[in-house]
Amino acid sequence: MITESQLTVMKSALRKYGRKNQVIKAIEEFSELSAILSKYACHDLEKDGYDKELHDKIAIEMADARIMWEQLYELILPASTMIRVDKAIESQIHRLEDKIQNDKKP
Numbered sequence: 112m113i114t115e116s117q118l119t120v121m122k123s124a125l126r127k128y129g130r131k132n133q134v135i136k137a138i139e140e141f142s143e144l145s146a147i148l149s150k151y152a153c154h155d156l157e158k159d160g161y162d163k164e165l166h167d168k169i170a171i172e173m174a175d176a177r178i179m180w181e182q183l184y185e186l187i188l189p190a191s192t193m194i195r196v197d198k199a200i201e202s203q204i205h206r207l208e209d210k211i212q213n214d215k216k217p
């Protein structure tokens with residue numbers, strides 16, 4: 112959960128570094144998360160065992176991505192759009208639920 116004081120710091124970052132730099136930073140952080148998730152997907156838990164270092168890196172990249180995600184919310188989405196995002200989440204969750212029920216196990 113993001114606290115009010117954490118949100119204040121994020122808003123300060125937006126003001127200090129500006130829209131363009133923070134959007135570029137968000138792209139970088141999402142790319143870093145993608146890269147570490149690729150490693151996680153390829154990690155063979157049965158063969159290689161639990162990898163604490165990998166999990167620590169994932170936690171850091173998820174935190175970085177979340178921080179940038181919150182800034183994008185502040186930057187891009189006015190309140191009226193947030194309602195649309197909430198509705199989209201609801202419909203996407205229903206879609207995911209249907210997919211889970213209908214897909215065969217990979």
Ligand SMILES: [Mg+2]
Binds near residue numbers: 140143171172175
């Ligand atoms: Mg990062």
